[in-house]
Amino acid sequence: MVVNRRAQPRVKPLKSHKSKQGTNLFFANGILYYADAPVKKVVKYSVDDQDILSTVYTKRRSSLAIPVYKHSKLPPNMNIESTVLMSEGAQLKLMDLETKSEKDLILVDDAEEVSIGAAATHQTGTLFFSTIQLDKGTVEESHGGSLCCMRRSGKVTKLFDGLCVPDGLCFNGDCTRLFAMERGENHLVCSKLDDLSIAGPELVVDWNKSPLLPKTVVRGLTMDIDDRLWMCCSGEGKIIQVDVEKKRVLLEIPAPKARELSSLCFGGPEYREIFVASSYAALTQDELTKQVNAGHILRAKGYDVRGRKPFPVMIELNSSKSMKAAGSTRLAIQQT
Template sequence: MAPTIERVVENIELGEGPHWDAATQTLYFVDIFSKTINKYDPSTNTHTKAHFDTYTSFIIPVEGKEDTFVVGLGRDIVIVKWDGRSDKVASIKKLTEVDNYSPESTENRLNDGKCDLSGRLWAGTMGVEKINGHVKPNMGTFYSFENNSLRKHFDQIGISNGLAWSKDNKKLFYIDSPRRTIDQFDFDIENGKISNRKILFSLEKNHIEGLPDGMTIDENGNLWVAVFNGFKILKIDSTIPETLLDTVKIPAKQVTSVAWGGPNLDELYVTTAKFMVDGLVLNPPEHGTVYKISGLGTKGLPMSNFKLT
């Protein structure tokens, strides 16, 4: 039986960073260009958002603290208090600032971010995008943050993007979009270290158009990768290099990220965008929509929240 795809939130400029919160059974995500954090409650089919003065990049609940989130805000990692209903947050507390090493780097911004099983935050940056779709190359850096301490892992990144961990927490999968590859690292969760970077899958080698963007992993160890400018999601075997298992077509051109959700984690939420690049207009409702896909025959792993120490 073919999967079922439906629109659940519409009119999003640049949807990104979907995070399913199992405790509240709700989906959080950001709209980067609209400078908002968003909440979608499938039980009531309601969508709410709060506005900021600069670009948002991710929103992740803080473990054990109600209505509290770690958010990427420009180049800052902050803690916000938000009731999930108001159009403004109650408070913002800055934890740290990234990419402050030169006047040029201060034009950067944070992009995708996720937490590992220990509650440690991983996030990277990208160069300035003064014209939509044209990012200053090789300006980004990849970081982790825990115990109020920021650690730099590597730089020379085009657009820091998708993150996922293997079920046994021995591998970190990572995407720098302009490289058009899904890479893997050996992952040391105890010490928060990564090493031995290798290419797992190359869109170039497999003759796939578009850029790899956000991604997630299922319980069987398969990666699901959003393809920006590709109208699709790729299902990739994370254990055998260059192994494409399936392709799921999406009605939107700019597919940005994916996250497993629902009571059984068997529904795939897909964020998309509709911003103009080089004069190409993408019209709603197909573009700039959050989709929910059911019937994919697998389910995901629970997403980890941020542990504030």
């Protein structure tokens, strides 16, 4: 990896901001959207102004806040520019972050201990997401979960059971492969997609036996324009770029004074910056005094990297049709 000589590489925390554990970071038009899962809130944050623009608190665990596609069909009291798809426990809903108008889309699971986990949007606007099991707010990794998708109509299809993916889900450039960090077995897995179906997950890296970065737990995943996978790794507090085919680390970026990381995404001008959420969720007071950047969003600049612009979620509501969850292992990817 060649370092950009035009700017000195650096990683610094953003101002006016601190979250216990940021999840599913999403950058669009100078804005970072994310959820602070343990605190049960979603945040809209201006990177240019380094200030929080909007905060919405929820009654149950929140995990995502993703902007909707500009041609979506929403209720008349919702503005497309300020509306996001968000989660509250296992409930997916629309929320206008300016007016606070909201609309429930679908309850994926009515069990109290089930919550939405990681999420990634396909190029058609279809949302892929995981469900996870909680115990007193803590992810029960051994209890597994499910991989699901939500069509633009709001209909949810369950794809696979037995996957625990609380954070770490992303597509490659042409959306033919979906990568996930399965925390139950601590495996990096990949599912192949074509126009009609999604294949079962295949093992890419066994992080227990052959970790690419020892003594770490992988949290967030994202992809650059060269289809190199990026991970944020807790324990060592590092962001790494990975050649998946060769199973080799190409670049390591240390996070200063923050060893626990929970999510990352590309952003900034031409998506040449990396944003990573650091966490203080499990830190003791003594650890907090040493990890002074814990809880901040960190920005890595000056590296010769470029990410892909993420896809918003496509929503086309039809009040005449009910939205129900379906149990199927096949998925129609084509636009409907």
